[in-house]
Amino acid sequence: MSDKDDPVMAEALARAAESRAQIMRSKAAVNSDYDKMANEAEKEATKAARHAAGLPEELPDPEGTAQHLADSEGNFPANAEVAATGGIGIKASNTNVDTGKPATTPEQAGEAIVEGAQKVIADQPVGKRSK
Incomplete structure (x- = not known):
């Protein structure tokens, strides 16, 4: 065995x-x-x-091409800017919440669900602060 x-x-x-x-x-x-x-x-x-833990072997990814995670709506990011969009109190970070389809820009991506939440790309704010 x-x-x-x-x-x-x-x-x-x-x-x-x-x-x-x-x-x-x-x-x-x-x-x-x-x-x-x-x-x-x-x-x-x-x-x-x-x-x-029964997980598959982790393969190297020198080009950084590993698949990003899906957001709360099940959408994967369309590009690197959308992939980097997020923040505390933001849901659907890869989704255009108006259409329900994958976002193509950081401004389209995500929806603040907590008062005062701010979308960010890495550590830079996106758009205006939510109310």
Whole structure:
């Protein structure tokens, strides 16, 4: 029986990998030579934890092309500006709330559902403050 079939063994391996990563990180804090080893140990710990949780292997995304998350209305962002739009008290951050279709501009995207909420792109305000 492999660790793929035994969730207890998979979790034990994940915990061991996490412990090793913590040890390497503490050594790296004292000696910079350990930094690369600590980073590798942390990657292994993450991989083991994902495996123990039954999640698929995380693949590298050097071009940043990973799919963005859908908003509360189930729409995916049409472009990077819409993907970066959001804020506390904002719902439907990828949706043009007037049409119910995916937004194409940050101004179309989202609706304030909390008094005083402000849409932002990253850390910059979008449009006027809601009332």
